[in-house]
Amino acid sequence: IQGYGIGKLKHLKNLREYAKRQTGKKRKTKQKDDSFLDQDLGDKQQNKNTTKLKEDIIETDLIPYLRKKKQLPCLYFCFSRKRCESNAHFFASLHELKLLDRKKQEQILEQFDALCIQFDIVEEKLITSFRKLIACGIAYHHAGMLPTLKEVVERLFTSGLIQLLFTTETFAVGINMPACTVVFDSLEKFDGVNFRYLKAREYHQMAGRAGRRGIDTVGYVYAQVDPQYATYTDVSKTISDKIEPITSQFNLSYSSILNLYEKYGDDIYDVYTMSLSNHQNYKRIADLNNQITQLEEEQQSLPVPTCIHDNINGMKQIEGYHQFKRKNAKKRENLQVELATFKSRTSRGKSRKKELKKKTAPLYRKMKRLNTELSKNLCHDCYQRPECTSRYQAIRKTEHYVNNIKKRQTNIADFQRDQIAARLNVLETLGYVEEQKLLPRGNTASHLYGYELQLTQLLFRGFFERLNEDEINCLLIAIVSEPRKDGYFKRLKHKRILSILGAAWNEIVDIQSVENGHDVSEITPLLELRLCSAMLAWSRGCEFDTLTDYAALDPGDFVRTFRLVIDQLRQIRRAMTGHTALIDKLNRCIAKINRDVVDAERQLRIGQDDLFEDEKDNKSEQNGGEIHG
Known part of the structure; x- marks a missing residue:
């Protein structure tokens, strides 16, 4: 691994500070020239005219260096969608950076145009600006893009014509598209709570994309590190430390519990003991035992307070x-x-x-x-009181540590078993199970994976029979959507749908009340209404490009959420076998959503048709231009 900004950190220039100084000089010059105008225009216009440094871009000569050393194509990992896009546009704007000659430029544009026509995305908003990036041999790839546009980027990258691809870490998982070089925009990422350094596993997952089998003898990995904030210890831990062990994410859903309970009854607890989670818990308990033993030995060696008075403890x-x-x-x-x-x-x-x-x-x-x-x-x-107090506090502090560790031991040993029991109690209270048998609600919920309690309660309350297709789609998206703290969302004003959502909200509150009564750790989430307006418009036939009028979401987020609704509708349809009228209604619900770019099968068919055409061309060449049956 060759490190750019790793190793001797003192040799890495602080490019951000240099850029700030240079921008500051330009800013002062401009303010002097326009000072008399700015006095009349006010602060707002003055701020508008002032050049501001883009904090999210670090200027670097790394990419020209890679081009000079013939270490392209490059996967450039960034840890936000916005950063992928801004970096791509920034490097495409550098006229001195020519990654493609004229012939390859014509070739990549020809392929890009053909793929856009094939996937029917020529009229999409981003295509014009994206085409300019492609002409430079640059692109970006993240989950917020249209799935069809991501498919286009992946095909162009596979062809070897894209020289610089800015992408999020998801590109390193499940997609086998190696490059000559991997670059990390940073070794830190935001995990939803705090900024932290990459784990060794995450780093190696992405760094492992460097080097193409059969093409490169060496794969190159570079990381941008700001010496003002980074330490050698942190960086070394990320790139050189042992890979973290796999940890179990065991969390039995209501659906899983119902299926296991139907098969094993009360022996469901024995089934849990065979899980990886339980095995790892034994190890955690053993480690905590060692800590307790060590602390108790330390406590025995601590000096005890002694009183100067006779016969006093x-x-x-x-x-x-x-x-x-x-x-x-x-x-x-x-x-x-x-x-x-x-x-x-x-x-x-x-x-x-x-x-x-x-x-x-x-x-x-x-x-x-x-x-x-x-x-x-x-x-x-x-x-002697200060010394006695110090000794007393040291002993009590150690005892406090030991007691806390013992509580953790108990929680680890009993938590999953207690949660299974708690969820079974919830299911029994709500009428899903009885005497080790599944009741009708339980049978229905056992066929649903995700949101099973909400959907089953609403099904048995008659919501799906009373609602029309658009109303069902709005209800489903309120169930599957995750809460979002920021961004514009158009409020839903449809009174009937709001009334329906209010009634559904009360049903879920009742579920939560039962869960809280049985100490369930993760209770059923409430409805999220922010995408209801967008779903109502889409279900009624609006164009995909107009969805941003209803919610400030990336195209890929719309597609992913709509597809999640379709998946839930299909699960309900499968669970409702024999209910012909309801199944027909669910099919109409799916048809209203599953169109244009949301239709995953359509994208798959287009890709398969393309492969079929390639096979036909190959056979034609092998047979002198004729295809024999």
Whole structure:
């Protein structure tokens, strides 16, 4: 692995700071030239005219270096969609960076145009700007793109014509498309909570794409590291540390529990003991046991408080002193509050002062008594009290650690078993199981994978019979959508659908109430209404390009969410075998959503047709231009 910005970090230039200084010089010059105009235009226009450094782009000569060393094509991993796009446009704007000669440029544009026609995406908004990137041998790839456009990019990259592909880490999983070089835009990523360095497993998963079998003898890996923030230890841990072990993500859903309960009954707990999760829990418990043993040995070696007075247990004495001191301080605090209250209520004047003195005298006597009681304690004025306190705190701190670890042990040992029992209790309360048998609701839910409780409750409450196709689609997208904190979403104003969603909301609240009553750890999520307007418009036949009027989502996110709704509708259809009228309605629901770019089978058919045409061409060439039956 060849490191750019890894190893001797002091040799890496801080390009960001340099760029800021250069931009600052340009900014000052421009402000001087336009100063008299800016006075009249105001702050808003002044800010508009001021050149601002793009914080999300680090200028670098790495790509020209790769081109010079003939280390292209390159997979350039970024950890946000926006960064993939901005980096691609930035490098495409560098006129001195020529990654393709004229012949290859014509070749890649010809293939791109043909694929866009084949996948029927010529009229999509992004195609014009994307074509400019392709002409430079540059592209980007992330989950927010249309699946058809991602397919086009993947085919062009496979052809070897795309020289620089900016992509998120998902490209390294499940897609076998290696390159000569891999570049990391950063070794840090945001995991949804905090920024952290890549784990060794994540790093090697992506770095492993460097080097094409049968083409490259060496694969090159580079990482951009800012020495102002990075440390050698952090970077070294990412690229050189041992790969983390696989950890179980065991989490039995209601559907899984129903299927296992139908087959094994109460022996479902024995089935869990055969899982990887249980095996790893045994190891965690053993590790915690070792920690407890080590801490208890340390505790035995800690010095114990000793009292200078005869026949006094030093540990009990100093512990009692601190307990008494805390209670004493609390009582004095309460007395201070009472005194302040009396003073605030008493008006000025000699007679009032006498009255105040009379009322507060008992309080002052109590405070004096508390101080006297504290001073009489053997430890209060003892010269050895600081040392005894230090020893006492060290022992209690170790005991606290041991108790916490023991609680963790108990939680690990019992958690999954307790959660299975809790979920079974929920299913029994809601009428899904009885005496180790599945009831009708349980049979239905056992055929649904994901959102099984919400869907089953709504099915048995008659929602799907009463609603029309558009209303069902809106209800489903409210169930499957994940909460989003930001971005524009058009509010749903359809009164009937809002009433339906309100009734469904109450059904889910009832489910949550039962789950909370049985201490289920992950309760059923409530409805998410932000995409309902977009789904209603799509179900009624709007164009795909107009969906951004209803929600600020990337095209790929619309497609993925709509396909998730289709998947749930198909599961319900499969679970409702024999209910002809409902199945027909569900088919109409699917047909309203599964069109244009949302239709995954259409994309697959187009790809297969292309492969079939290639086979025909190959046979034609082998047979002198004729195809024989």
